Amino acid sequence: MAQPQYLTGDAAAIDDFIGQFDVFLIDCDGVLWSGDHVFEGIVETLELLRSKGKKVVFVTNNSTKARPDYQRKFTALGIPSDVEEIFGSAYSSAIYISRILKLEAPKNKVYVLGESGIETELRTENVSFIGGTDPNFRRDMTPEDWQGIADGSLLDPDVGCVLAGLDFHVNYLKLSHAYQYLRRGAVFLATNVDSTFPMNHNFFPGAGSIGIPLINMTGQQPVALGKPSQAMMDAIEGKFKLDRARTCMVGDRLDTDIKFGIEGRLGGTLAVLTGVNNKADWEAKDAVAVPAFYVNSLSDLRGASR
Amino acid sequence: MAQPQYLTGDAAAIDDFIGQFDVFLIDCDGVLWSGDHVFEGIVETLELLRSKGKKVVFVTNNSTKARPDYQRKFTALGIPSDVEEIFGSAYSSAIYISRILKLEAPKNKVYVLGESGIETELRTENVSFIGGTDPNFRRDMTPEDWQGIADGSLLDPDVGCVLAGLDFHVNYLKLSHAYQYLRRGAVFLATNVDSTFPMNHNFFPGAGSIGIPLINMTGQQPVALGKPSQAMMDAIEGKFKLDRARTCMVGDRLDTDIKFGIEGRLGGTLAVLTGVNNKADWEAKDAVAVPAFYVNSLSDLRGASR
Numbered sequence: 001m002a003q004p005q006y007l008t009g010d011a012a013a014i015d016d017f018i019g020q021f022d023v024f025l026i027d028c029d030g031v032l033w034s035g036d037h038v039f040e041g042i043v044e045t046l047e048l049l050r051s052k053g054k055k056v057v058f059v060t061n062n063s064t065k066a067r068p069d070y071q072r073k074f075t076a077l078g079i080p081s082d083v084e085e086i087f088g089s090a091y092s093s094a095i096y097i098s099r100i101l102k103l104e105a106p107k108n109k110v111y112v113l114g115e116s117g118i119e120t121e122l123r124t125e126n127v128s129f130i131g132g133t134d135p136n137f138r139r140d141m142t143p144e145d146w147q148g149i150a151d152g153s154l155l156d157p158d159v160g161c162v163l164a165g166l167d168f169h170v171n172y173l174k175l176s177h178a179y180q181y182l183r184r185g186a187v188f189l190a191t192n193v194d195s196t197f198p199m200n201h202n203f204f205p206g207a208g209s210i211g212i213p214l215i216n217m218t219g220q221q222p223v224a225l226g227k228p229s230q231a232m233m234d235a236i237e238g239k240f241k242l243d244r245a246r247t248c249m250v251g252d253r254l255d256t257d258i259k260f261g262i263e264g265r266l267g268g269t270l271a272v273l274t275g276v277n278n279k280a281d282w283e284a285k286d287a288v289a290v291p292a293f294y295v296n297s298l299s300d301l302r303g304a305s306r
Numbered sequence: 307m308a309q310p311q312y313l314t315g316d317a318a319a320i321d322d323f324i325g326q327f328d329v330f331l332i333d334c335d336g337v338l339w340s341g342d343h344v345f346e347g348i349v350e351t352l353e354l355l356r357s358k359g360k361k362v363v364f365v366t367n368n369s370t371k372a373r374p375d376y377q378r379k380f381t382a383l384g385i386p387s388d389v390e391e392i393f394g395s396a397y398s399s400a401i402y403i404s405r406i407l408k409l410e411a412p413k414n415k416v417y418v419l420g421e422s423g424i425e426t427e428l429r430t431e432n433v434s435f436i437g438g439t440d441p442n443f444r445r446d447m448t449p450e451d452w453q454g455i456a457d458g459s460l461l462d463p464d465v466g467c468v469l470a471g472l473d474f475h476v477n478y479l480k481l482s483h484a485y486q487y488l489r490r491g492a493v494f495l496a497t498n499v500d501s502t503f504p505m506n507h508n509f510f511p512g513a514g515s516i517g518i519p520l521i522n523m524t525g526q527q528p529v530a531l532g533k534p535s536q537a538m539m540d541a542i543e544g545k546f547k548l549d550r551a552r553t554c555m556v557g558d559r560l561d562t563d564i565k566f567g568i569e570g571r572l573g574g575t576l577a578v579l580t581g582v583n584n585k586a587d588w589e590a591k592d593a594v595a596v597p598a599f600y601v602n603s604l605s606d607l608r609g610a611s612r
Contacts, residue, residue, distance in 0.1 A: 141474055150506030168447055168478045175511050183509075195522045200456030203489075205481050209519035213511055216501045216518045 030275020041299025114165030192226025336581020347605025498532025
């Protein structure tokens with residue numbers, strides 16, 4: 001496969017690159033920051049892009065936060081942002097349910113496996129739900145649960161969809177409920193299917209590892225609403241009315257970010273080396289995706305104007 | 307494939323069948339009982355086999371109970387049994403760890419994802435372990451957990467094995483610990499990989515669905531110690547010194563019981579129709595396994611002497 005063009009330090013190439021696009025879809029973790037550490041020059045780089053009239057959209061698979069929560073994180077880290085520039089997998093899921101799935105009443109409730117970010121976004125789209133952070137689901141099984149889940153008396157007949165995201169409070173009771181709804185024909189969605197979740201410079205179970213017991217039990221695959229799923233790209237395009245040919249996806253991961261941009265037939269993809277993947281990954285014979293461009297760090301794009 | 311011989315009602319065939327074997331490995335749920343309902347004639351059938359000098363061994367994948375717990379269930383259901391006749395996946399796992407894996411000190415502790423049955427059997431084999439039913443693992447994540455699991459300060463350096471079984475108290479904290487031990491090179495074992503667990507005439511998450519997040523995160527498959535894994539057959543053979551050619555596996559499931567017997571090159575396999583699978587399943591073109599014999603119910607074997 002054709003190898004990417006390296007832009008770091010090449011002012012002319014950077015100017016040319018930036019000129020090709022109106023919209024930059026930018027992944028957050030590994031691109032703007034790692035944990036609570038913002039990479040050097042990021043604020044100035046975003047300012048540069050905006051000053052050139054570029055639209056920036058922050059695209060994240062993290063489903064635990066709603067857009068306002070995410071914006072608070074940007075603010076706390078000193079990065080200016082607008083809530084309308086943020087696009088997370090919880091929001092993507094809520095839009096998909098309300099505008100594409102359009103569940104018909106009365107079977108229009110969503111059973112949520114996840115945290116408050118999903119609940120906030122579902123409320124924004126007026127989607128009713130159960131589960132989630134409800135304390136009544138954060139407990140051990142009782143004999144009444146075994147019986148009532150098995151015979152259906154404890155199940156809500158109005159549930160028509162199961163949405164599995166990252167749930168730090170996953171337990172046997174929640175998985176048992178979710179499984180029964182799927183057995184009864186509920187639509188199976190996942191905010192995203194990342195197997196791991198990066199935290200504290202290590203990895204923890206990701207949304208994909210919370211929902212996989214349900215895949216294992218049902219033999220069914222969920223529709224995933226995070227990168228690299230094109231359902232997320234469709235939702236972004238619908239919201240921002242972007243021209244795909246004039247849009248560039250920026251990210252550190254080949255299997256989510258770069259793949260997302262390529263499969264979405266965007267005008268370009270830019271890899272950064274401040275996160276998970278490196279040069280050897282796309283040079284490998286079995287590379288999952290090869291970016292069109294790469295820089296050491298997103299802030300190298302300032303090279304154009306310095 | 308050759309289709310099985312039907313024995314129900316054919317006294318001569320039954321006499322001939324029983325005469326071919328010295329040992330009967332018998333699955334429990336779906337063969338002897340369903341939930342708390344013992345099938346008609348089961349007690350008499352087991353008596354008949356024993357009166358003819360046959361050895362019976364009850365082989366179960368349920369890892370939540372140790373052999374003494376299981377024997378209490380037999381007694382409560384009115385089925386005479388000896389604890390030495392019972393062989394569960396928790397016991398099978400304990401034997402595998404102590405006699406085959408033989409972890410060398412100091413890295414010889416097992417991190418358990420599971421209930422007390424596993425702990426009891428590990429104690430029987432003098433295997434030290436952490437996790438399991440320890441209340442300190444049955445709680446939400448704290449900021450100290452994120453930090454200490456990520457940097458390793460909360461991990462036990464002596465853990466050399468992760469054993470995943472059916473855990474009704476599975477949570478994010480336990481999965482995070484188990485994952486880190488695997489990342490650090492611990493041997494990955496599973497009591498069994500059944501995706502579902504039958505209870506109250508319905509299905510709940512099985513041991514395989516508790517451990518699958520770890521498979522998803524590591525890309526690694528565990529050694530499974532329950533049916534149809536031949537590691538379990540080897541452990542049974544080692545304990546009972548049986549002659550495989552004179553041994554018959556009896557069960558209701560083709561993908562665990564019958565497959566277990568065929569792959570173990572036993573003298574015979576007998577399917578019963580009181581559980582999960584039926585005639586159409588082994589007559590299907592893509593049948594996972596075809597038994598050598600079948601009866602409607604295990605108690606049909608009494609036909610020989612009536």
